Amino acid sequence: MKHRSLTALAVALSFTALAFSPPAAAAAGDADLAEIRKQLQQMKEAYEQRIAALEQKLAQAAGVAAKAEGTAAKAESVAREAESAARQASLRPPAAAPASGFNPEASLILQGQVRRMKDVGDRRIAGFWPTEVETRRGFSLDESELVLAANVDPYWRGQAIVALIDGEAEVEEAWFQSLGLGNGFGLKGGRLRSGIGYLNEQHPHAQDFADAPLIYQAMFGEGASYTQDGVQLKWVAPTDTFFEVGAEAxxxxAFPGSERNKNGAGGGALFAHVGDDIGVSHSWRAGLSYLQTQAKAREATFADAGGLDAATASFDGKSRTWIADFVWKWAPEGNANYRNFKLQGEYFQRRERGDLACANAVQSLGNNCDPGNTGAVVLSDYRSRQSGWYLQGVYQFTPNWRAGLRYDRLDSGRRDFGANAANVVVEDFRPKRVTLMADYSWSEFSRMRLQLAQDKSIPGVTDNRVWLQYIMSLGAHGAHKF
Amino acid sequence: MHKMFLALLALLALPAHAALNVFATVPEWAALAKEIGGSRVAVYAATHGLQDPHRIEAKPSLIARARSAQLVVATGAELEVGWLPVVLRESGNRNIQPGRPGYFEAASAVALVDVPKVLDRAHGDVHAAGNPHIQTDPRNILKVAEALAARMAELDPAEATAYRSGVQAFAAKWRAALARWEKAAAPLRGVPVLVQHRAFPYLTDWLGLREVGVLEPRPGVEASAAYLAEVLARQATQPARMVLRPAYQHDAPSRWIAERAKIPAVTVPFTVGGTPEAGDLFALFDDTLRRLLAALPTP
Incomplete structure (x- = not known):
């Protein structure tokens, strides 16, 4: 068919070309005209012959094709059998993907919210070492997380999570993980969220509330998780009950440690996890973790005991944190699609011991540490033992809806500022918070959450907060941990 | 400390168990490994018949079992994508990582259908490789059996002949059963059906059932009342004679349609253990056919 129309087109074109020949042809005599007519006639005949010949060839070809089709059908069924036989023989999935198939699994997490809370000037978690606390009210965008992950080769896997926000790209995590050590060992290296506790490894988008538990914020600062550049070695015991131990250096x-510019390890962690199922409907995991860090010139601003200008306190010393965590999940018949319940809790205790240097804050006119604003520094011992815990339950009651309740409780505990107790305000306080949330998921990739919280982390302030948050994940189907 | 270390070494040096340790993601492959290997295999099934294999969590118990497995038998085609990769990586077991002989995907032995032409999540939870519910066609079971037996023989060469004869005996029994099933299922040919989840293309293909509608607007998306009403309205022009549901899904959508369209709702066991009767692979198809045939009006 195609051939035929092409030939027709060629003929038509040549006639057109002739018809639009230069006007010089018009000036030619009758003899010339007759000659031209003759030539045209000849050309026409020649083309007609060629068209007929082509048509004949095509007809033949069609016949052959029909036969070929029958043979092809047979061949195809033979081929199909051969293919399945070959596939079974080789036991390898077919090499289907083009080179782009080697691209990493990519996903992008979009998170944002509208938040209603009190405008408190000095927002902090009272009684604890001052760290950055989220203060943005109204509409805001959280970090957009770009996740790239892939097997590097048969021995290693790599993953990077880059948080994008307002002209910044922060490497949240970037690590390699062993695939080939065997015997239960797993090695991870790079920048990683520590394996301590339960929530610490989970990124905010995978958590059940819009913000981290209060104790995570008090213990690890604004990021609410302990992340460090280092290595992690884990070992899973060859037992039917899950038992895992891990060590990190x-x-x-990161807070509670600080940048110290030294060789060797600046912080280390140990953890152990045990877990199992009870019947088909229950599963659990419990863990115990220890984190040790060292701080040098870890600075924070404290209020002055005499009501004068704020003081800068700088801590040198050791920080030890113990965490006990557990999580228990229930799903009727082990089918979590329609209904399931998750209960989790963690208890933290931190002891710090070292020296505290109290000085004037920048542009201060003087305070108890340095009344004359002469650059004087008051040195003292610093010791603390502080604790906190949270307990939360989340119930999914339909495939799309979940509701949750969380209770946070912190205890500023014992804080010994030595000689500096007279210079800075030492708050004795037990912050607490109750949080309610309900979220709706259109699919496992999109979620909208409403969260109500009554926050009492500053003496005398009851902050009733309302959040409306969204979490959308684009791209690869990331599997989450238990 | 020193003693503990020695004890640990001794533990690591222990010879592998005599039986081949198999970790199957779903009950049908656990049953199949048992059919082939008999007493030569110790099989652990990660899920049971009433769990949705798409939505399992990487539970500690699964990591612990994967740790000592010598062979992981998965369906593949992204069925277990939400949990198995984490279980495998966290297990610290190098032999069962994808690409190693200790990792077997049943889907690699059969030709998949419903391979999406466009990959876009706007179409729901689509599986890029094709529909993973291959176990509903017994002819696929046979193909997987042959491939699996070959893999078991490769991993446990000492028992290779036993696995070969195991699969031969199974195949012979299976072929006989196939002939019996296909004869019994003749009345099902051409019967129009509705399905609750796009889980049955292999079953409908095998039995010649005609799928005329799905109770999910898109894969993995729960039907709204409006959508169900739309499906129900189509009954007038394109009447289905029954509605099929895999046992692990809850029955509300199919029951809703069944009551209003006055057609039977059939719970298909879907895998071994999906119904009390489906105790093994043979019983799985016996029960599937019994339930489908019972839904046909008696002549």
Whole structure:
């Protein structure tokens, strides 16, 4: 068919070309005209012959094709059998993907919210070492997390999570993980969220509330998780009951530690997890973790005991944190699609011991540490033992809806500021918070959450907060941990 | 400390158990490994017949079992994508990582259908490789059996002949059963059906059932009342004679349609253990056919 129309087109074109020949042809005599007519006639005949010949060839070809089709059908069924036989023989999935198939699994997490809360000037978790606390009210965008992960080769896997926000790209995590050590060992290296506790490894988008438990914020600062550059070695015991131990060594630059510019490890962690199922409907995991960090010149601003200008306190010393955690999940018949319940809790205790240097804050006119604003520094011992816990339950009652309740309780515990107790305000306080949430998921990739919280983390302030948050994940189907 | 270390070493040096340790993601492959290997295999099924294999969590118990497995038998085609990769990586067991002989995907032995032409989540929870519910066609079971037996023989060469004869005996019994099933299922040919989840293309293909509608607007998306009403309205022009549901899904949508369209709702066991009767692979198809045939009006 195609051939035929092409030939017709060629003929038509040549006639057109002739018809639009230069006007010089018009000036030619009758003899010339007759000659031209003759030539045209010849050309026409020649083309007609060629068209007929082509048509004949096509007809033949069609016949052959029909036969071929029958043979092909047979061949195809033979081929199909051969293919399945070959597939079974090789036991390898077919090499289907083009080179782009090697691209990493990519996903992008979009998170944002509208938040209603009190405008408190000095927002903090009272009684604890001051760290950054979220203060944005109204509409805001959280970090957009870009996740790239892939097997590097048969021995290693790599993953990077880059948080994008307002002109910044922060490497939240970037690590490699062993696939080939065997015997239950797993090695991870790079920048990683520590395996301590239960929530610590989970990114905010995978958590059940819009913000981290209060104790995570008090213990690890604004990021509400302990992350360090280092290595992690884990070992899973060859037992039917899950038992895992892990050790980490790293830079230890994140709060409660600090950047110290030294060789070797600046922080370390140990953890053990045990877990199992009870019947088909229940599963659980419990863990115990220890984190040790060292701080040098870890600075924070404290209120002055005499009501004068704020003081800068700088801590040098050791920080030890113990965490006990558990999570228990229930799903009727082990089928979590329609209904399931998750109960989790963690208890933290931190002891710090070292020296505290109290000085004037920048542009201060003087305070108890340095009344004359002469650059004087008051040195003292610093010791603390502080604790906190949270308990939360989340119930999914239809495939799309979940509701949750969380209770946070912190205890500023014992804080010994030595000689500096007279210079800075030492708050004795037990912050607490109750949080209610309900979320709706259109699919496992999109979620909208309403959260109500009554926050009492500052003496005398009851902050009733309302959040409306969204979490959308684009791209690869990331599997989450238990 | 020193003693503990020695004890640990001794533990690591222990010879592998005599039986081949198999970790199957779903009950049908656990049953199949048992059919082939008999007493030569110790089989652990990660899920049971009433669990949705798409939505399992990487539970500690699964990591512990994967740790000592010598062979992981998965369906593949992204069925277990939400949990198995984490279980495998966290297990610290190098032999069962994808690409190693200790990792077997049943879907690699059969030709998949419903391979999406467009990959877009707007179409729901689509599986890029094709529909993973291959176990509903017994002819696929046979193909997987042959491939699996070959893999078991490769991993446990000492028992290779036993696995070969195991699969031969199974195949012979299976072929006989196939002939019996296909004869019994003749009345089902051409029967129009509704399905609650796009889980049955292999079953309908095998039995010649005609799928005329799905109770999910898109894969993995629960039907709204309006959508169900739409499906129900189509009954007038394109009447289905029964509605099929895999046992692990709850029955509300199919019951809703069944009551209003006055057609039977059939719970298909879907896998071994999906119904009390489906105790093994043979019983799975016996029960599937019994339930489908019972839904046909008696002549």
């Amino acid at each position: 790293g830079r230890g630059a």
